[in-house]
Amino acid sequence: MTSAPLFPGFDGLMTLSRREGVDIRPTLLRVLTDLYVQASAHSADEERQFVELASRLIDQVDDATRAAVRSRLAVYPATPAEISIKLGLRRSPPGQDEPVAVATEPWRQRMPSEAQLRMASNLPMRPNDAVEITGTFFAAGCSERALMLQQLAEAPLKASARIPAARAARAIETLEMAAFAEDTGSFALELGEALILPARIAEQIVHDPGGEPLACAARALEMPGAAFQRVLMFLNPELGCSVHHVYRLSRLYDRLSERSALVMLSAWRGTTMSVTRAKHRSALYDDERNRARAATPQGHSGVQPAGAPAIRTGTDGLKR
Secondary structure, eight states, rough: OOOOOOSTTTTHHHHHHHTTTTHHHHHHHHHHHHHHHSSSSHHHHHHHHHHHHHHHHTTTOHHHHHHHHHHHHHHHHOOOHHHHHHHSSSSSOOTTOOOOOOOOGGGGGGGGOOOHHHHTTTOOOHHHHHHHHHHHHHHHHHHHHHHHHHHTSSOOOOOOOOOHHHHHHHHHHHHHHHHTTTHHHHHHHHHHHHHHHOHHHHHHHHSSOOOOOHHHHHHTOOOHOOOOOOOOHHHHHHHHHHHHHHHHHHHHHHOOOOOHHHHHHHHHHHHHHHHHHOOOOOOTHHHHHHHHSSSSOOOSOOEEEEEEOOOBBBSSOOOO
């Protein structure tokens, strides 16, 4: 029994695109990628269908679309290996040829150069992507978070600027004092101010039981490894008593790159912009007119305004 296609009507849309003279392949690839990353796991048939369809489109779309899709799949833990290699997210295994593309574009036949990766890393992060990256990271398990942080180092996403050294040094000192006092409230407040984060994100970082968000925040401040270990041991005594917990996060912190932490910081900051846009409603030029029309008309009252002279009418109908 054949399973339902992941993207039904794909071939029909491709045929319509060629017949009508409208190239919808970039839109198809974006939609196909969005559908695929909505689920955390896929069956073998779904993965095979995605690889088959996406591989056809990647070779046929423009650079901007390819870069946007690459940024989405770079932070998705279940990206198929064939697509990762095709997009340059990982290298081909030894002895396996790299994917060969159209001969008219020879740059696709090799891995992206360092200059191309630097250019791709300047792509701004959209608010929706920031929300998705943040939500996926906080909802993931320890191993998935570690893999996601590793992929962020090569993701073509624009990282936040480094925190000024003087400001970071003051923040690290204040954070250590708050950790020694087990004052999570002051710790979250100082962390949010130092990293320019929303209060809710700072609280979520501090109270996350896994500790990976705290490692990202500390790496963004370039906190020394010894200071980070002291924070782990004192900030939350219940978790600090676990040797396995402290050792696991210390190893993660040693391997965590500054770029991964700054890309995650950019995503955390981007969630604020998304919330602001969701609350905003654009005003139309005739909004006031429509509201005036919808208002219930008030009847004229026979009561004269205060202070107005009374008008008397005689029996002949003339005013007096």
